[in-house]
Ligand SMILES: Cc1cc2nc3c(=O)[nH]c(=O)nc-3n(C[C@H](O)[C@H](O)[C@H](O)COP(=O)(O)OP(=O)(O)OC[C@H]3O[C@@H](n4cnc5c(N)ncnc54)[C@H](O)[C@@H]3O)c2cc1C
Ligand code: SF4
């Protein structure tokens with residue numbers, strides 16, 4: 124697979140953050156948190172309202188799967204995402220509700236006005252359908268309005284936010300129970316599509332001994348009665364059985380209604396309780412006790428009235444081990460005295476009202492709806508929310524309502540219902556975001572009423588973040604994203620595209636329109652080093668350059684200079700193969716490359732002579748590895764140059780090449796893996812150095828690693844060892860070794876974008892506090908524009924380095940003159 128294809132397939136640049144991927148509605152959590160952090164509450168609210176028109180409701184009761192997925196939880200604690208949504212609702216001003224879309228002339232009936240039905244109605248109305256909700260109760264909201272107690276979610280707030288549905292033009296028929304007040308079959312006939320969203324309104328029954336006695340209540344029935352102001356008396360000792368939100372809400376409601384003592388008993392562990400954990404904590408604060416790993420045995424009574432309850436110990440409670448229920452030890456029995464038992468062990472659906480049940484229900488009485496499209500076997504009937512899944516959560520119901528609306532729209536327009544539905548699913552983000560280097564900071568606790576102030580009333584317990592608290596909490600967001608490659612690259616920053624998008628555009632032929640683009644990259648591999656997937660934009664741009672050369676689109680006219688230099692380096696004016704006179708084979712071959720030769724012929728000669736002192740029978744090849752041609756994308760010409768060189772090495776007995784330039788080294792490593800190569804610094808450090816080069820002074824140099832040596836620890840280590848052996852100290856900048864940054868000249872980029880190159884050169888030079896040492900002649904030349912700079916060989920073989928360190932970069936002509944002078948010197952010295 125080409126690098127371009129790999130980037131298209133694997134780049135995570137557009138991957139949503141963990142929170143957003145886990146949110147069933149995929150709200151841009153990071154986006155609104157950023158707005159809250161900046162105190163821009165209207166904008167925060169606008170982001171939320173674009174997806175979810177009920178921020179106040181969901182800011183209070185959402186089960187927030189986003190928080191369970193939040194990356195910050197691996198550092199300290201998850202962001203308080205739901206509370207920040209509430210803050211956006213509290214302090215932001217919403218735009219007017221969106222207008223209904225262009226009328227489509229089709230009618231959709233929705234049975235049930237809970238979250239699932241409401242969301243479907245909202246979306247379908249926005250699309251232009253005429254929507255009617257049939258709701259059995261006297262208000263919209265389903266469980267949110269009829270069961271969740273006011274101390275968590277006030278009925279007024281629910282009605283205020285749901286008002287948007289009516290304002291949008293949805294027809295609402297309250298107090299209309301389908302099955303009783305209107306037959307389902309009539310809806311089916313008179314509407315173009317029907318959505319069933321009737322929830323799970325029945326308390327699940329537990330047939331244990333004593334469950335019909337006076338004083339036994341059922342969780343959901345109890346809560347709906349409380350909400351309707353018709354609560355039964357619960358002023359004695361109350362035991363609540365269950366571990367979900369219904370159980371905890373029932374316990375807290377009983378306490379507020381005057382119960383003396385309230386205990387929640389759950390058959391599994393606390394960690395396995397499905398209730399929102401913050402709610403459990405508040406219940407405990409309020410004095411409710413919690414007994415876990417005890418399962419209900421029987422209810423005890425006297426004269427048909429509850430007096431207590433018996434429990435059995437549960438062992439192996441884990442849901443994973445025993446999905447059907449924990450294993451019970453009936454030898455371990457415990458009793459509790461009580462006057463009321465509230466059984467809150469779950470809810471179930473009620474489909475008794477469905478007159479055409481057979482077609483859309485299973486034998487067990489649940490709806491048969493496709494997992495993805497939510498369509499039932501009757502193609503005009505859809506179902507969503509708790510009625511399909513069993514009791515889940517409000518956000519799941521909202522998301523299901525949205526999916527149902529998409530399906531109904533497609534069905535009514537005769538489109539494929541199944542295409543591209545994956546994005547709707549809740550999923551785990553593929554991001555790989557490091558938490559290293561972040562300071563720990565605890566999550567801001569939600570301000571709440573004192574325990575005393577909440578005891579005997581239904582006032583809302585959580586009072587909401589102040590603006591300051593919200594902004595401080597929002598500041599904890601790690602802004603998870605994968606644009607790591609872009610962060611450190613001026614070129615990618617300037618492009619302002621994710622690599623995936625860029626690769627797709629290039630694949631669609633962008634390089635034919637923007638011929639400069641691929642040549643602006645330094646091919647420095649920093650992006651690859653920073654990318655968790657190891658993707659290399661440099662490799663991708665190399666592929667593009669090659670494709671451009673094939674199509675006659677590359678290189679650019681500005682690259683004529685490179686071509687001239689390259690032709691010179693491979694011509695008789697510079698190229699030379701030298702072996703000790705009288706010998707045809709060498710033990711080693713010194714290969715200074717065209718860069719060092721153009722920089723200083725003296726350094727080449729002196730280095731060569733020094734090497735021969737320790738490694739007799741070392742030859743010398745003057746020439747070019749072909750790197751510049753390769754970087755221009757001219758692969759055939761590059762292969763020609765490289766093959767000539769390989770043939771020369773072969774002719775000298777396949778000796779080991781002692782390479783003086785990291786660029787050449789990189790080229791050989793990747794394109795001629797059979798060549799035996801070693802960096803010159805690795806050889807030099809193993810032998811004595813000229814005595815006059817050893818320093819008595821304590822000078823510090825800033826060391827610049829060449830980007831082509833990024834993956835070459837032998838180069839990096841041996842250069843450092845060499846500098847220390849000479850007696851100097853090294854300033855290691857943060858971006859060194861594999862994190863090094865390009866000097867700005869890499870990849871022939873300056874010819875395509877001189878301004879960008881100037882920015883890169885300055886940026887790199889500014890990282891250094893001392894005179895700069897490099898081990899690549901081109902890097903030395905680039906960085907000398909801003910700071911005194913030397914090649915490490917200068918310190919050994921150039922006695923005048925103190926004055927030459929400020930020499931400006933050589934022109935192309937000066938470099939070619941030096942190369943020619945070097946060849947002449949070699950010929951005169953060894954062959955005359
Ligand atoms: C006490 C309690 C606390 C909860 N706490 C939370 C919480 O903190 N966070 C959270 O996310 N979730 C919570 N939930 C769960 C959440 O409320 C539900 O998952 C969600 O309301 C399901 O939405 P729905 O639209 O599928 O069904 P419902 O909300 O049940 O709505 C169904 C609607 O259909 C109507 N209906 C039924 N039959 C007919 C008919 N034949 N004709 C006309 N109308 C009909 C009902 O009256 C109801 O209004 C809680 C549930 C309960 C009971
Ligand atoms: S680092 Fe860059 S190339 Fe790599 S996955 Fe992230 S965005 Fe894509």
Ligand code: SF4
Nearest residue numbers: 142193194600601603
């Ligand atoms: S840290 Fe911020 S962006 Fe990352 S998952 Fe958490 S809320 Fe989302």
Ligand code: SF4
Nearest residue numbers: 612645647648650661
């Ligand atoms: S300049 Fe370097 S870091 Fe930037 S895209 Fe090119 S290879 Fe990657």
